[in-house]
Amino acid sequence: MNELSVEGSNSVALQVREELARRRLSRQWLADEAKISLSTLEKALAGSRPFTFSTVVRIEDALGTSLRSRSENGVRMLAPESMGAYARAAVQWLEGTYLTLRPSFSEAGAVFAYLTSVDWDDDKGHLVFSEASRTDSEYEQKGFVSFPNISGAIYLVTISEGQYRMALLNRPSGGGLSGILLTLAAGEGAQLTPAAVPISLTSTRGNTDAAVGVIRDGHECYEEYRACVDRITQRCYARFPA
Structure with a gap:
């Protein structure tokens, strides 16, 4: 459903009228700036x-202010x-x-495993993610x-002190999320090197006891984990041209 409820729509209408009156702006101006028809407005x-x-x-965006309705418990519902x-x-x-x-x-050939949680931030009004259970927790x-x-x-995006790190994901028919991680990896000495690798996210469905850390050949989960990573390129869920 792309439409606001009657209550939400009335609330927005009241706020818009107040903003226009306070700033002495015309409805035509707002329609032009918001790129909507005056009739619609x-x-x-x-x-x-x-x-x-x-x-x-x-x-x-035109008014530079938030008009989004909140649910009864105060949660923002639109990103x-x-x-x-x-x-x-x-x-x-x-x-x-x-x-x-x-x-x-x-370690060449090994798989690195950890947990990623995706949740709705009630105050900010959008999804956020956080990683956990990494052996390199820092x-x-x-x-x-x-x-x-x-x-x-x-897109799972981290911005910290001007540095960006991003996972670009899609939803293949096989389930879960698959894509590319763009990040910095440790190079020689203290050097950080740009890196792009396949990444797979599979729902734990509440079971967070999965093996994490560096999973090497011979570990009971290795074949399963390696297959999840390898099928990203094998099935063209993400592309890494030569």
């Missing part, structure tokens, strides 16, 4: 048709347009804890989740 403000989520996001303007109801399936697998940077990442409608790709 007029009908929504008059209550004859509800606001859509996409229209509200455009108006927020910023910069993250894809997704509604919580549309992404609840993504919330949970995932077993995360990628090739080890320290490098555990956390950040926000971008989910743009235009591509359907899922």
Whole structure:
């Protein structure tokens, strides 16, 4: 459902009218800045048709303020347009804890395993992620989740002191999330080297007892974990051209 409830739409309409009056701005100006038709704006403000989520996001950007409704318990229900303007109801399936697998940077052929949790941040109004159970806990990442409608790709993004790290994921028919991790790996000495590797996230479905750390050949989970990583390239879930 892309439309706000009657109560939510009325709340937005009231806030928009107040903002226009306070700033002495015209409705035509707002329609032009938000790139919506004046007719659409007029009908929504008059209550004859509800606001859509996409229209509200455009108006927020034009006015530079948040108009998004909150549920009764105070939770923001719509992410910023910069993250894809997704509604919580549309992404609840993504919330949970995932077993995360990628090739080890320290040992050739080994798989590095840890947990990644995806949750809705009630105050910020968007999905966030955090890593746990890493044997190199000082490098555990956390950040926000971008989910743009235009591509359907899922981005787990960390921004820390000007440094970026990102997992770019899709949802193959085989289930789970698969894609590419773009990060920095330890090089010679204290040097950090740009690295791109396949990464797989599989829901733990509440069972967080999976083996983590560097999983080497001979470990009881090695074949299973290695297969999860290898099928990303074998089935073209992500591409690494030569």
